[in-house]
Amino acid sequence: MHPRDLLNEAMAGLLARPVRSVLTTLGTVLGITTLVVTLGVAATAGNQIVGRFDELTATSVTVEVPENPFPLVDWADVDRVTRLRGVVSAAALAESNQSANLTVRSNDMVDPTRVTDQTLTVVASSPGLPAAVKGRMVEGRYFDAGHIARGDKVVVLGRHAAKMLGITRLERAPAVFIGTQAYTVIGVLGDLKREKSLASAVMLPPAVGKRYGLSTVTRVLVNTGLGAAELIAKQAPAALSPGNEALLQVISPASPTRARDAVEDDVNALFLILGLVSLVVGAVGIANVTLVTVMERIAEIGLRRALGAARRHVAAQFLLESTLTGLTGGVVGASVGIVVVVAVCAAKQWTPVLDVRLAVMAPAAGAVVGLLAGLYPALRAARMEPVNALR
Amino acid sequence: MPEPVILLDDLTKEFPTDPPVRALSAINLRVERSDYVAIVGPSGSGKSTLLNMLGLLDRPTSGSYRLDGIETTMLKDSARTTVRGSRIGFVFQSFHLLPHRSVLENVMLAEVYGGGSRKGRRERALRALERVRLSHRVEFLPGRMSGGERQRAAIARALMGEPALLLCDEPTGNLDSKNTDAVLDLFDDLRAQGMTIVVITHENEVSERAARRVRITDGTLAEEEMCTRATC
Numbered sequence: 001m002h003p004r005d006l007l008n009e010a011m012a013g014l015l016a017r018p019v020r021s022v023l024t025t026l027g028t029v030l031g032i033t034t035l036v037v038t039l040g041v042a043a044t045a046g047n048q049i050v051g052r053f054d055e056l057t058a059t060s061v062t063v064e065v066p067e068n069p070f071p072l073v074d075w076a077d078v079d080r081v082t083r084l085r086g087v088v089s090a091a092a093l094a095e096s097n098q099s100a101n102l103t104v105r106s107n108d109m110v111d112p113t114r115v116t117d118q119t120l121t122v123v124a125s126s127p128g129l130p131a132a133v134k135g136r137m138v139e140g141r142y143f144d145a146g147h148i149a150r151g152d153k154v155v156v157l158g159r160h161a162a163k164m165l166g167i168t169r170l171e172r173a174p175a176v177f178i179g180t181q182a183y184t185v186i187g188v189l190g191d192l193k194r195e196k197s198l199a200s201a202v203m204l205p206p207a208v209g210k211r212y213g214l215s216t217v218t219r220v221l222v223n224t225g226l227g228a229a230e231l232i233a234k235q236a237p238a239a240l241s242p243g244n245e246a247l248l249q250v251i252s253p254a255s256p257t258r259a260r261d262a263v264e265d266d267v268n269a270l271f272l273i274l275g276l277v278s279l280v281v282g283a284v285g286i287a288n289v290t291l292v293t294v295m296e297r298i299a300e301i302g303l304r305r306a307l308g309a310a311r312r313h314v315a316a317q318f319l320l321e322s323t324l325t326g327l328t329g330g331v332v333g334a335s336v337g338i339v340v341v342v343a344v345c346a347a348k349q350w351t352p353v354l355d356v357r358l359a360v361m362a363p364a365a366g367a368v369v370g371l372l373a374g375l376y377p378a379l380r381a382a383r384m385e386p387v388n389a390l391r
Numbered sequence: 392m393p394e395p396v397i398l399l400d401d402l403t404k405e406f407p408t409d410p411p412v413r414a415l416s417a418i419n420l421r422v423e424r425s426d427y428v429a430i431v432g433p434s435g436s437g438k439s440t441l442l443n444m445l446g447l448l449d450r451p452t453s454g455s456y457r458l459d460g461i462e463t464t465m466l467k468d469s470a471r472t473t474v475r476g477s478r479i480g481f482v483f484q485s486f487h488l489l490p491h492r493s494v495l496e497n498v499m500l501a502e503v504y505g506g507g508s509r510k511g512r513r514e515r516a517l518r519a520l521e522r523v524r525l526s527h528r529v530e531f532l533p534g535r536m537s538g539g540e541r542q543r544a545a546i547a548r549a550l551m552g553e554p555a556l557l558l559c560d561e562p563t564g565n566l567d568s569k570n571t572d573a574v575l576d577l578f579d580d581l582r583a584q585g586m587t588i589v590v591i592t593h594e595n596e597v598s599e600r601a602a603r604r605v606r607i608t609d610g611t612l613a614e615e616e617m618c619t620r621a622t623c
Contacts, residue, residue, distance in 0.1 A: 005503045016491035303487040306446065307548075308476015308504040310469050386448045390483070 027282025028329025036337025038271035086228030091132030124209025140187030159190035302389025322374025330366015429601035480549025539570025
């Protein structure tokens with residue numbers, strides 16, 4: 001028997017009862033649609049959540065240094081972190097309650113008509129801060145090791161703090177007064193990506209900060225290369241304070257892979273089961289209808305046997321009919337599923353993420369369902385004796 | 392001398408009921424090429440069983456059946472199917488046309504299971520339809536045709552592939568007298584063209600047109616002397 005004849009007969013068999021064929025397909029359509037939507041939405045949603053672990057979060061490590069009778073981390077220790085492989089930049093920061101609300105003025109004049117005093121946070125930092133907060137110097141420069149060594153009375157203002165104090169240009173070396181002490185403003189730091197609160201703070205070199213209780217490091221900001229955060233989070237405490245690493249608290253980003261897996265597992269399990277159940281129901285539907293069709297077409301089977309059809313020809317025709325039913329259900333289900341995934345993404349403003357294999361495998365799964373469902377009816381049809389079938 | 396188309400030798404069929412029913416007992420029959428044989432008998436006489444034997448639709452319990460020179464009782468199921476498809480054209484009482492396929496497709500179905508090529512199948516089917524004078528109904532669905540036309544379409548299907556034997560089971564059982572005449576005229580034509588025809592019937596009108604009449608009673612065959620309406 002020519003394969004095209006077989007296909008011809010199977011198609012004619014299906015198209016002879018179009019409404020029944022369409023209804024038979026529905027079960028598979030539902031099952032495949034559910035599967036495609038489940039897997040598609042899960043993959044998409046998983047990716048959206050992973051999308052929030054952006055580069056900044058994924059590469060930021062913060063080490064908190066608790067209060068201790070003796071300083072756990074010295075200012076110079078930051079250099080040891082910088083030397084770790086995978087660290088892009090690092091800076092130490094000192095904050096204290098005493099310095100959190102200090103009165104800062106841009107001149108020493110008393111003017112009752114204006115508010116000249118600003119209450120600002122004053123912090124001390126190591127010279128690497130602009131890089132560590134991923135900011136840039138809007139004006140001037142940051143202080144360096146030389147300023148610190150000489151104990152220069154210089155400050156850098158956060159951009160917001162500078163605006164509040166009315167300092168816009170640095171050509172004339174403006175000064176600010178913290179309490180009664182005057183400091184020369186040498187730079188304005190802006191566009192911070194991390195520690196954005198520093199935009200309204202005043203930054204001092206550590207040597208000067210001692211006056212305001214900013215003598216010991218309270219926090220170390222570390223930026224790592226992509227993917228290095230987990231490793232650096234483990235190594236940084238030991239580098240900063242050998243022997244006391246257990247006392248330091250590390251804040252590091254959650255591993256994105258684990259976050260994605262957790263999301264997919266949650267969403268998938270229930271709906272996958274739902275999809276598989278629908279698919280089984282669809283298979284039972286195909287099996288049922290094909291069996292009914294076989295019983296209805298006993299005379300046709302007898303005729304075909306009389307015309308010289310072997311048992312395998314009869315079996316092949318009914319198998320092909322059920323497989324084509326399943327395949328149609330798979331194709332329609334995959335299409336509807338993909339449309340639903342895209343619609344959900346459009347409604348949620350997500351970027352649809354679709355595994356190409358899913359679009360190919362879904363129709364194939366439908367065909368397999370049809371094939372399995374057709375096995376028993378096809379066997380029944382093939383077993384039929386021509387004598388009985390023609391009666 | 393050429394092989395006869397049908398040669399039955401002590402063909403016996405028993406059904407394994409309790410007690411066993413002997414539907415055919417040691418039947419002998421010889422049908423030569425271009426014979427036109429009517430097998431008559433009352434219902435329950437074994438007509439259908441004999442038809443199933445001749446059509447290779449069922450196996451005998453014992454005896455031998457040579458069809459066109461081929462000993463069929465020893466053949467395996469698949470080989471019997473092949474012989475059935477290639478040597479026998481069936482004509483049924485209820486036509487057995489597929490209702491959703493056109494007349495042409497129904498006729499072409501006869502060649503689907505043979506080894507024949509798809510090329511030229513349509514032309515061969517059209518020629519077969521021409522032989523039964525149904526060229527004007529080629530694209531019709533069977534449901535829109537008269538009983539006689541449907542039976543002629545079924546005969547066209549049986550003629551596809553040039554079978555050695557046209558085996559007809561009550562071919563006029565569902566037809567009125569006018570259509571019966573048309574079908575019987577067609578059988579006469581076919582026989583004149585050299586076709587071997589075996590008709591199983593209980594209608595006298597049909598059996599009288601045959602050249603030879605064989606009566607089956609309680610599983611045994613008896614040749615009947617032919618008489619025309621004038622002599623009986």
